[in-house]
Amino acid sequence: MKFGFVLPQGDARTAADYAREAEAAGWDGFFVWEPVWGVDAWVSLTAAAMQTGRIRLGTMLSPLSRMRPWKLASETTTLDCLSKGRVILSVGLGAIDTGFEAFGEVIDRKVRAELVDEGLEILTGLWKGQPFTFDGKHYHIKETSFMPPPPLVQTPRIPIWVVGAWPYPKSMRRAIKYDGLLPNKLNANGVFEKPTPADIREMKAWIEARRKQITPFDIVVEGETPGDDPGKSSILMQQWKEAGATWWLEAMWTAPDLEHVLVRIRQGPPKM
Numbered sequence: 001m002k003f004g005f006v007l008p009q010g011d012a013r014t015a016a017d018y019a020r021e022a023e024a025a026g027w028d029g030f031f032v033w034e035p036v037w038g039v040d041a042w043v044s045l046t047a048a049a050m051q052t053g054r055i056r057l058g059t060m061l062s063p064l065s066r067m068r069p070w071k072l073a074s075e076t077t078t079l080d081c082l083s084k085g086r087v088i089l090s091v092g093l094g095a096i097d098t099g100f101e102a103f104g105e106v107i108d109r110k111v112r113a114e115l116v117d118e119g120l121e122i123l124t125g126l127w128k129g130q131p132f133t134f135d136g137k138h139y140h141i142k143e144t145s146f147m148p149p150p151p152l153v154q155t156p157r158i159p160i161w162v163v164g165a166w167p168y169p170k171s172m173r174r175a176i177k178y179d180g181l182l183p184n185k186l187n188a189n190g191v192f193e194k195p196t197p198a199d200i201r202e203m204k205a206w207i208e209a210r211r212k213q214i215t216p217f218d219i220v221v222e223g224e225t226p227g228d229d230p231g232k233s234s235i236l237m238q239q240w241k242e243a244g245a246t247w248w249l250e251a252m253w254t255a256p257d258l259e260h261v262l263v264r265i266r267q268g269p270p271k272m
Contacts, residue, residue: 003269004029019048036099063094065112085153092163180218204244227267
């Protein structure tokens with residue numbers, strides 16, 4: 001099981017400094033969120049890449065439904081080369097309460113799902129290099145030879161973690177086409193709930209029965225652990241590991257300030 005840390009706030013300098021601290025403390029990954037309007041995730045991750053040499057770097061998450069896939073392909077390719085193959089990309093429909101409507105972004109869930117599906121096809125197609133064309137419902141791309149970037153460092157591609165809404169098959173099938181699941185759970189009333197280890201166990205069984213690829217596949221869960229109580233953290237992590245989770249992301253979304261975040265980073269990841 002691997003352990004990542006999600007920076008809940010802060011500018012690019014903070015990301016660089018805290019990523020360095022996270023690498024020194026033994027974390028396996030460092031993640032930043034990608035807002036509609038705010039501190040740019042890819043500038044922050046670039047700054048983090050320049051201050052680190054081992055830790056994986058990624059978003060949590062990139063709302064692909066409102067992004068130009070070719071722009072995201074450029075950003076991820078550039079950072080993958082700069083970091084010598086340390087990028088992870090997390091994608092989803094995005095939370096519309098983070099500014100979608102204010103900036104005129106699409107808020108219809110069905111349309112956003114279509115945009116994500118087409119965006120992922122374009123993203124992975126461009127990563128493979130030219131020639132590439134695409135003719136979808138929302139996007140139409142012709143082959144171009146104008147200054148393409150160098151190829152990815154990672155093979156066969158940058159790992160893509162995709163949000164899957166359990167137990168909805170269409171959403172889950174989208175995730176298993178790629179490299180990892182960011183599990184959401186919808187109850188009978190259509191309200192999101194935090195998945196439990198039992199839920200993860202069910203999802204893992206569902207995935208194993210349907211995923212055809214033989215490439216590695218991650219199940220990524222997030223939450224908070226008590227950094228000052230290694231025993232309690234270890235018990236908690238053992239439950240998630242036994243259920244099938246392969247990554248734990250420490251996500252202090254309600255941290256009162258960056259000092260509390262830094263303290264937790266320096267305490268290091270949970271011990272197994």
